[in-house]
Amino acid sequence: MAHPPLVSAEWLHRRLAAPDIVVLDGSWYLPTAGRDPEAEYRDAHIPGAIRFDIDAMSDAASLPHMMPRPEVFASRMRALGVGDGMQIVVYDGHGLFSAPRVWWMLRTFGVGDACVLDGGLPAWIAAGHPTEEGKPRLRDRRHFSARLDHGAVADADDVARALETGTAQVVDARSGPRFRGEELEPRPGVRPGHMPGALNLPYAALLSDGHLKPPDALRTVFAENGVDPDRPIVTTCGSGVTAAIVALALETLGRPARALYDGSWSEWGADVARPVATGPVRAAR
Template sequence: MSDGLNSTVSTQWLADHLSAPDVRVVDGTYYLPNENKNARQLYEEQHIENAVFFDIDDICDEGNPLPHMIPSDIKFASRVRKLGLGDGNRIIVYDQRGLFSAARIWWMFKLFGHKDVAVLDGGLPKWLEENRPVDDNKVYPGERHFTPRFNSFLVRDKGQMLKNLDTRKEQIIDARAAGRFTGETPEPRETLRSGHIPGSLSLPFTELQNDKGVLKSSQELRVIFEKAGVDYSKPIVTSCGSGVTAAVLSLGLELTGHKNISLYDGSWTEWGQEGETPVDIGT
């Protein structure tokens, strides 16, 4: 990261820099449809001072039948500009769970070429636990120019994933719960098959953090990845249910020093549909 901004920042760092003119704070919360929670409404009830709300179901390719797929660079730039997020900003993303969807927004900014972006470690729960201030004030951001520089190396599509079944050049790590990976637990989206992409490794994203959404140390993360079978000499593709928690694995890998990480945007919501994609069951 340029200007010394790491992939994550602590609550103390944000408290110390909250009034800095170049720092922008983003609530990037997303709840699954079956959770019956309204992320935007909860944001409006309480958020970190001057935080704007980033809706992954709005800043997406709405013409794609898959949920919250990446938008065009023009749409991304237009939407984040209106949120006051742009060139020269240090962008700090948090979510209301601790760490679930904030990493997806972190990855999206990197995908579109913005390097000064970090995730707030522990998110809003840690911020509140430390009695740091929140408010319900409406935020009126001034527009900020954003120059998109799309980095295709950070994302994979189904065609590339199918080709990789033959080449095995890239390792695939699946962030879903172990039961969904093995096929023992049904998918929350009823139309999808159960199982996993052949040759992929299972590493539920929750294993990278404690029960409060705080990431484990980089040394601990490295051990966790290697125990899951990750070969650090090979490129890695992260995957999950719909491209959200895969980014938690991408974040963890970056914190351990891995330099060649991409994310399968369609993830299991695409791969698990009936069609030409092969599926494995079990471990």
């Protein structure tokens, strides 16, 4: 990577006018949050930021937020005026929630110069930097190359093999109650619980006030949840969004995740052929 995966509001403010910098607003919220990312973007966004709609940029034919075909992603990025050679900074309105998913998508499609604004829009505003409203004029169309790293995208069979053989830790970023099956899943037809043998590391444990915790604190969180960053890891969650927060944390530690399970619990929990466990976290192998 040419740059660290996280940048600060001050770092971005100093470089915002650079011709090779493009800022993406990747805000996305759970339906229960009661927030409208499009309306919030129109009300206030980082000057010049382009709206990146995760739903619109995904393949929604079967499951939520699935990766689109490379040619589809490339076409949509070109339409946004994003091209090869640009450094892309992604943020969201929560602080650190959906931006890592956009970062992971970009990286998986071959964009090496992609990073996340630590603390997102709240950190930008708290630092006293300006925002603008409305929709900015899109840049001219640019050539964008998308080369999918197939190894970075796990499917259900990959996860099943990892769980059976122990060749990788499967780390679930959902909350403890959802992981243990104490809460109903928000999507119809999806059973509560978790994959037998998976480990639970709630994404919120990696954050502090909308920022990713510092490296030493991240290592502590991983250890407390039975996860060894030095061993291969496949991340998962409800629909592939917060799993990317775990992937981002691992990247900052210099221990990139092996893969992210794109279908996540939306796929596994709905497939009656896949086993489901409930109750406390099972100890790591």
